[in-house]
Amino acid sequence: RRETPLYIAENCTQCMECITACPDTALPNTAQDVSTVLKTAINNYVSSPDDRKKLIAAIPEIDAAAREKMKAAVEAKQSLPFNGIIREQVTALNHGISQKAKDELTTIMDLLPIAYGNVPAIFRSIEKKSPGEGGVFMIQVSDLCKGCGECVEQCGDHDALRMVPDTEELNYKLTSAQIFSRLLPDTPQKYLGLYDDNSPQNSRPAALRNHLMVRRNYEALVSGDGACAGCGEKSILRAVASVTESYMRPLYHQKANRLYEKAAQIKTEGAKQLAALKAEKPEAYELFKRTFAHIIMGLGGEDDADTAKRIAAHGEISDDEIIGGLGAVLNQDAFNHIKFQATDGRLDNGLSVMAMGASTGCNTVYGSTPPSNPHPYPWMNSLFQDGSTISWLLAESLLLNHARRSVAPERLAEMLITGSAKDISSTDYWDLTHLTET
Ligand code: SF4
Ligand code: SF4
Structure with a gap:
């Protein structure tokens, strides 16, 4: 300069x-x-x-x-x-x-x-x-x-x-x-x-x-500084990143606090609720346990028979494991939303609130390559102008991962806390394990 x-x-x-x-x-x-x-x-x-x-x-x-x-x-x-x-x-x-x-x-x-x-x-x-x-x-x-x-x-x-x-x-x-x-x-x-x-x-x-x-908003996009300003792409990306950060971060923190609260409730009331469910509605208890095994323990298989085989091979799942597992997953997800710090140089504030995908071009060049990639967001290089396909796959993967580690565990915890687990149905099992509306 x-x-x-x-x-x-x-x-x-x-x-x-x-x-x-x-x-x-x-x-x-x-x-x-x-x-x-x-x-x-x-x-x-x-x-x-x-x-x-x-x-x-x-x-x-x-x-x-x-x-x-x-x-x-x-x-x-x-x-x-x-x-x-x-x-x-x-x-x-x-x-x-x-x-x-x-x-x-x-x-x-x-x-x-x-x-x-x-x-x-x-x-x-x-x-x-x-x-x-x-x-x-x-x-x-x-x-x-x-x-x-x-x-x-x-x-x-x-x-x-x-x-x-x-x-x-x-x-x-x-x-x-x-x-x-x-x-x-x-x-x-x-x-x-x-x-x-x-x-x-x-x-x-x-x-x-x-x-x-x-x-945190101003520094939402930290890569590409010094890049050519010709087409104005960099200003747009910076605006999108900073506005997304400003809108999403408070939601992430609210969610983290909600999850911490639910984890605490599961710790104090979960065992009692589970015991009551077992005594009052043994079939609902078994279905709840199976849902937990499928999603949280990762024992879901190709189909029902395969899932049953995998759960049987694992052995008995105790109530302590269910309560401890639910609490651990909720606490971890809360931590990820509020405390996770992926890179040095900034305060812990939770995981990234957005990802970006693009065809190979300026932003992928000035974004450099992993592991020296300065993007605070997940990043990959896609060669044949198939940026929208790659971005869609990225989005699908993020949604699936979010549903498994965040949405489904919170809903299971909610069922147990509110007592609605007694009404769990095969449709609920299908929805939670296949994430049809997430
Ligand atoms: S454009 Fe000029 S007046 Fe406005 S904030 Fe920047 S330095 Fe200040
Ligand atoms: S717009 Fe930004 S990069 Fe360009 S001269 Fe001003 S401070 Fe420097």
């Missing part, structure tokens, strides 16, 4: 146009409390533990004084950079804080592009409603930027992004800001406005673009 976009925080309105248009994962962004930014800087950039303690104690003082300056600047429509305001407050501090510590803090703060003046949804409006609560917005141009200039075009008259020659000095500043941003927590909900990260479906469509302020 020969030119890089330079972010001019004072001009930014947080319209998100650049962030939605960028084909790469090159404009990570967030809104934060002023105190969070200060705390992160102090904890990670001030070397003396004693000075750190004193500076942390002084945060409310810096925050309050800085806030007054920020409000006055907004009121007067004056462009007063955030870093300068902080520098002034930190320099004026006493409390026996060493000059070295003040320099360490102001040096990192000077490298951070932070907006507050023209981002009313983050600072002015919140501050007006709840004094002391208004925050700051920042965009970091990351080293994944390929210098295509699309963001600058989108920003247009806002003039908050300008293409400038790529220099060592600029890269030092951008990299420092990027490293700092990784130390921050994710954007709190209060800065996401009418986009609700816990239930995106209830968000205002106009606020949906704010889903890209949440790190």
